[in-house]
Each structure stands twice: as C-alpha cells, then as structure tokens.
Amino acid sequence: MKKLKPKYKRFLVKKSKAGNAKKRVKKGYSPKRNTKLTPPRNILHFVDLPTPKIFRLQYESCESVIEYINKIKRVGKSGKHINIIMDDIVEIGEGAIAMLLSVMQELVQEGIIFKGSKPTNPEAKDILEKSGFFKFVRGKVDENNSHTKNTILQTGDNTTSFSELANEIVSAMETVWGSKGRSPSVYGSVFEMMRNSCDHAFRHEHQIKWHFAISHSESENTVKFSFVDNGKGIIKTFADGILKKFLNLFQDNLDIVETAFKNGIKSRTGLNWRGKGLPTIFENYEDNHIKNLVVISNDVYIDFDRKIRHTLKNEFSGTYYYWKVDRNCIKECFELKK
Numbered sequence: 001m002k003k004l005k006p007k008y009k010r011f012l013v014k015k016s017k018a019g020n021a022k023k024r025v026k027k028g029y030s031p032k033r034n035t036k037l038t039p040p041r042n043i044l045h046f047v048d049l050p051t052p053k054i055f056r057l058q059y060e061s062c063e064s065v066i067e068y069i070n071k072i073k074r075v076g077k078s079g080k081h082i083n084i085i086m087d088d089i090v091e092i093g094e095g096a097i098a099m100l101l102s103v104m105q106e107l108v109q110e111g112i113i114f115k116g117s118k119p120t121n122p123e124a125k126d127i128l129e130k131s132g133f134f135k136f137v138r139g140k141v142d143e144n145n146s147h148t149k150n151t152i153l154q155t156g157d158n159t160t161s162f163s164e165l166a167n168e169i170v171s172a173m174e175t176v177w178g179s180k181g182r183s184p185s186v187y188g189s190v191f192e193m194m195r196n197s198c199d200h201a202f203r204h205e206h207q208i209k210w211h212f213a214i215s216h217s218e219s220e221n222t223v224k225f226s227f228v229d230n231g232k233g234i235i236k237t238f239a240d241g242i243l244k245k246f247l248n249l250f251q252d253n254l255d256i257v258e259t260a261f262k263n264g265i266k267s268r269t270g271l272n273w274r275g276k277g278l279p280t281i282f283e284n285y286e287d288n289h290i291k292n293l294v295v296i297s298n299d300v301y302i303d304f305d306r307k308i309r310h311t312l313k314n315e316f317s318g319t320y321y322y323w324k325v326d327r328n329c330i331k332e333c334f335e336l337k338k
Contacts, residue, residue, distance in 0.1 A: 006138040046083040046115060049069060055086075055124075056093035057294070057322065059308050065096050069103050076107035084116030092124045095226035095322050097131045098213035102228050103316070105136065105154070106209060119130075131213065139239050145322060148176065149216040154209065155194070165190060168214055172223040173333045175216045176325050181333035185289035186325060190227065192277030193321055196237075197229040222326040228316040233298035234260065234278075256299045256308045285323070288330045296320040 044121065052068055054061040075082055084100075104114055114137070119125045129145035131331040132152035149171055153164065166187060173181045198212045217223070232240065235253050238260075250256045261282040283306060285293045293304045297319040301310040 003193050022104045028062060044113060046113075048083045048085055049075065050085040050087070052088055053088050054091045055089050055096045056091055057092070057095045057320065058304075059198055059301065059306070059310060061091075062296065063297075063312065063314055065099070066296070066312060066316045069099055069316065070314055072100075072103050072107070072144065073317075076103075076110070076297065077114045078110075078248060080132040081113040081115075082107075082152070084114060086119045086128070089118050089119040089124045090121050092119065092127050094127070094131050094150070094213045094215040094224060095228070095320065097133050098211045098226045099228050099316075099320060100134055101136060101152065101228050102209065102211045105211075106230050106324055107283055128239045131215065149214075149218075153212040162191075165212075170336065171214070172214060172225075172325065175218050175223050176221050176327060176329075177331060178221075179333065179335055181335040183289070183332050183334075185284040185287070185332050186225075188280045189284050189290060189323070192280050193319075194229045196277045196319070197231055208276065222324055224324045225319045225322065228318060233317055233319055234295075235298040235300065236317075252311070253298060254302070257295065257297060257302060258309065261295070261302075261304075281321070288328075289332050290323040290325055291329055292322070292324050294320075322330075 037170070049068070049071060052061065052064040053067060057065055070080060072084075084104075086105070090183065116137075118128060118139070125146055126142075128152045129141045130148045132150055134141050135152065137152070151168065153168065166182070169183055169186050169190070170180045172186070173179070173183055195208065212222075213218075213226040213228075215224040215226075234257055238244075239247060247256075250259065260278045263279070281293070282304075284290050291305065295302045295304075296312075296316050298317070299312045299315045301312050302308065303322060
C-alpha cells in the first residue's frame with residue numbers, strides 16, 4: 001500500500017470532521033444545546049394558592065373562605081392553572097368543600113387545570129376524603145375513608161335524576177331516625193333550591209351547575225346538608241328582574257333576603273311574585289323539620305338559628321344554603337312500603 005504523505009493525511013482528517021459536522025446539523029444536533037438543560041415546551045405552570053387554616057363557612061371564618069374562593073376565580077379567569085395547597089388546614093367543613101368544588105368545576109370547563117395537596121391534620125384529611133370530593137377530583141383515598149354514606153351530587157342541566165336525590169334523602173332519614181323513609185320537607189327544600197338555580201341563577205341553561213353535599217354522622221344521628229351554585233345570587237337575580245323597580249322599598253340587601261325567606265317578596269311589593277321557593281324553605285325551618293339554616297348570597301350572610309345578619313366584605317357570586325337534621329327536629333320520616 002502506498003504511504004500517504006503527512007500533508008494529505010491532514011487533509012483527510014479535516015474533511016472527515018467537516019462531514020460529521022454536516023450530518024449532526026442535519027439531525028438537529030447542537031453541542032451547545034447539550035451543555036444546558038432546557039425545560040420541555042409543554043411544561044405547565046401553576047399558581048400556588050394556600051387555603052385558610054380554618055376552612056369552614058361558619059360566621060367566624062366565612063370571610064376568609066369566600067375571599068379565597070374569589071381569589072381562585074380571579075386567577076382562573078386570568079387563564080392560569082392553580083395549585084390548591086391544603087397542608088395547613090386544621091378545621092374543614094363539608095359546605096366549604098362543596099363551594100370549592102363548585103368553583104373548581106366552573107373553571108375546569110374553561111380549560112383551567114388544578115392540582116393540590118391534602119391537609120396534614122388527620123381529622124381534616126378524613127373529612128375531606130369522606131366528603132365525596134374525590135369523586136370529581138383525582139386523588140387517592142385511604143381505605144378507611146372509602147366506605148361512607150357521605151356524597152356530593154351535582155348537575156349541569158335541568159334533567160337531574162330526582163330518584164338519585166330521593167334515595168340520598170331516604171338514606172339520610174335512616175341515619176337520623178334509624179329506618180329508611182321519605183321526608184317531604186327535606187326533599188321539597190332541596191327541590192326549591194334546585195328550581196331557583198335552574199330558573200333564576202344563570203343567564204343560559206348550559207351554564208346551570210349546582211352541588212349538593214350530604215354528610216352523615218351515624219354516632220350522633222345527624223345529617224348535614226350543603227347546597228351551592230355559582231349563579232348570580234339572590235340579590236342580583238332580584239335586581240335584574242321585575243323587583244328592580246321596587247328595590248327602594250328595602251333597607252338593604254340583608255332586608256331583601258330576609259324578607260324573601262320570611263314573608264315572600266309579595267308581602268312588600270304587592271306583586272304576584274312567582275318565586276315561592278325561599279318561603280317554602282323557611283317554613284320547613286320554622287316547623288323544625290330542618291335546623292341551623294344558613295344562607296350566603298352576594299354580600300349577605302344570615303344564620304337564622306344564631307340570629308346573625310352580616311354584610312360580607314367579600315361578596316360571593318352565587319348562593320349557598322346549609323342546614324341539618326337530627327333527633328331534635330320534628331320527626332318527618334314516612335317509612336317506605338316493603
């Protein structure tokens with residue numbers, strides 16, 4: 001074999017390096033790109049939103065919870081994904097859970113993605129896991145908390161399965177009175193809340209969304225109920241409707257809501273007001289078939305048992321009802337025929 005001259009060897013080496021460089025360029029290879037770790041283009045960025053430590057809708061803590069719910073709405077409406085951080089919660093209520101779920105699902109429909117953590121406090125974690133929250137949100141539930149009568153029902157239209165609602169109330173009567181049965185007062189109250197949401201709270205039918213949380217305490221023979229929608233709220237519903245001509249007859253928003261429940265709007269205006277749902281709910285409360293009735297809507301907070309009438313600093317766009325049934329209520333349980 002003919003011996004290559006040193007000059008020709010240098011030429012071949014140089015040519016070989018140039019050829020390999022061209023191949024790497026064609027394949028999209030870049031030595032510089034490999035020296036630094038660049039994040040993938042599809043990585044999601046989340047805004048961290050830590051919850052209040054007391055996550056309940058009782059009067060003493062409702063302002064901070066509603067402020068938090070409104071913050072979620074603002075961040076979500078801006079198009080940012082959200083990390084719900086629950087680590088520091090020491091007290092949690094099923095009503096606040098239902099309100100949180102309601103606003104989360106509203107934003108999910110607009111493309112917002114959620115992730116989050118559970119409370120580190122064992123009791124708060126158990127309440128969250130037993131509430132029915134994780135029927136709608138991905139997450140593991142401890143085996144001990146997976147078997148529970150607690151649940152959250154929801155709807156997105158007017159075709160709600162009333163048989164499902166009726167079955168849950170029958171189950172509630174069993175917890176309270178020891179036997180399955182119908183309760184027209186409880187069923188009628190929930191039906192009126194649903195009807196108000198469907199008929200008045202939303203501008204368009206496809207927007208209708210409410211959540212109904214039911215929490216059982218068999219050791220105390222007590223069932224707690226929470227109903228929430230993210231509609232316009234009682235005040236805005238009245239102000240946008242026929243009542244707008246008569247708002248000057250009321251002292252303030254607290255007066256409007258209390259009158260609507262206790263006497264019906266007709267008593268103040270003389271109108272043949274179609275919405276009789278709120279007085280029906282209040283009658284069931286007065287008859288002691290339900291107790292501890294609480295209403296939150298727009299800037300109004302009313303706890304009828306504790307006689308609390310409070311104007312909220314943080315307005316809630318929607319309506320929230322809470323009540324419970326226990327053995328101090330007047331028994332209304334018509335046993336089912338076998």
